[in-house]
Amino acid sequence: MANASCRRESILTFTLCNLSIVNKTLGSLLKILIPIGVGIYLVVHIYAQLDQDQRNTLFTALRKANYWFVGLSFLIGLLSHYIRAYRWNFQLEAMGRQISNFNGFLAVMIGYIVNLVLPRVGEASRAAAITKYEGVPFDKSFGSILSERALDFVLLLLISLLTLVLQYSVLQPVADQLLSSISGRASSFILWTMLIVAVLVGTLAIKALDRFKHIPVVHKAWELKEGILEGLRSIFKMKRRVSYLIATLAIWACYIAMFWVCFFAIPETGHLGPDAVSASFVVGSLAIIIIPGGIGAFPVGIMQALMLYGIAGETGFALGWIIWFSQTSMIVIFGGLSMLLIPIVNRSSNARVKT
Numbered sequence: 001m002a003n004a005s006c007r008r009e010s011i012l013t014f015t016l017c018n019l020s021i022v023n024k025t026l027g028s029l030l031k032i033l034i035p036i037g038v039g040i041y042l043v044v045h046i047y048a049q050l051d052q053d054q055r056n057t058l059f060t061a062l063r064k065a066n067y068w069f070v071g072l073s074f075l076i077g078l079l080s081h082y083i084r085a086y087r088w089n090f091q092l093e094a095m096g097r098q099i100s101n102f103n104g105f106l107a108v109m110i111g112y113i114v115n116l117v118l119p120r121v122g123e124a125s126r127a128a129a130i131t132k133y134e135g136v137p138f139d140k141s142f143g144s145i146l147s148e149r150a151l152d153f154v155l156l157l158l159i160s161l162l163t164l165v166l167q168y169s170v171l172q173p174v175a176d177q178l179l180s181s182i183s184g185r186a187s188s189f190i191l192w193t194m195l196i197v198a199v200l201v202g203t204l205a206i207k208a209l210d211r212f213k214h215i216p217v218v219h220k221a222w223e224l225k226e227g228i229l230e231g232l233r234s235i236f237k238m239k240r241r242v243s244y245l246i247a248t249l250a251i252w253a254c255y256i257a258m259f260w261v262c263f264f265a266i267p268e269t270g271h272l273g274p275d276a277v278s279a280s281f282v283v284g285s286l287a288i289i290i291i292p293g294g295i296g297a298f299p300v301g302i303m304q305a306l307m308l309y310g311i312a313g314e315t316g317f318a319l320g321w322i323i324w325f326s327q328t329s330m331i332v333i334f335g336g337l338s339m340l341l342i343p344i345v346n347r348s349s350n351a352r353v354k355t
Contacts, residue, residue, distance in 0.1 A: 133343075268312070280316075
């Protein structure tokens with residue numbers, strides 16, 4: 001049909017018309033191939049980081065693990081991400097915006113898989129997806145995500161401090177080492193100089209944006225700054241604060257549950273209680289913050305934490321790989337599917353609106 005209409009035009013028009021058809025075809029193929037390519041890259045990249053002993057431990061643990069518990073952990077992880085998308089709407093409503101929970105879920109999963117490939121870029125990708133398919137301004141969406149991440153960090157810090165206080169007798173060696181490292185960094189002249197310079201530069205940049213916002217180019221940056229600040233303030237302006245708090249607690253309950261469930265996949269760790277689970281959960285979470293994706297660091301952290309509770313190193317190491325593999329594979333699978341589905345789902349929605 002398109003080719004027939006192209007033939008009635010000049011050679012130049014015919015060429016351009018066919019090029020547009022080729023571009024559309026390539027675009028459709030890329031939407032399918034890119035998510036698949038990202039998944040393959042992650043598998044190859046992660047496997048290449050492991051030495052032979054780690055590979056043997058991983059495969060042995062995967063063969064012997066009770067997959068019912070691993071699958072349950074997988075599903076609980078998905079539930080936590082859906083609740084995160086559901087909770088996101090409470091902040092957006094405070095800015096006069098609302099998105100579909102399904103689009104929010106797809107955007108959240110896209111953010112997670114992008115973070116595996118490009119650390120710290122996932123939040124921007126999540127905001128960009130909602131901007132494209134829901135029309136929420138990027139700056140406001142991004143600001144709401146930053147405030148959400150800040151709240152998550154505070155909650156993780158509170159859980160870490162509570163775990164440390166309640167189990168100080170067991171965790172004292174780790175706590176002393178951590179405090180020593182923090183005090184060493186805190187006394188660094190270079191670090192304090194960099195912090196002071198960063199604060200001064202940030203303050204001057206904000207004042208410059210306000211002072212010269214009448215200039216078109218600067219005005220764009222000023223609008224971005226204002227949108228991000230509005231997104232950050234949305235957490236305090238929302239009407240459904242109680243619902244937001246309940247959803248937040250549900251997210252963290254899911255995090256701990258999906259972590260704890262995997263303990264039952266190995267007989268040697270199935271008897272462990274909240275003390276060992278909370279300690280290894282905190283160590284594993286910190287490993288993911290320090291090393292994007294937690295590759296290598298996560299299972300080592302779990303191993304070190306569980307050794308304090310009498311679990312053999314190789315057993316703790318195997319459990320760490322099982323937990324990491326369960327949640328990473330979930331992000332790779334559903335993150336890739338989300339990249340594929342979000343344009344398809346929204347194209348179908350647009351088609352229904354037009355009819």
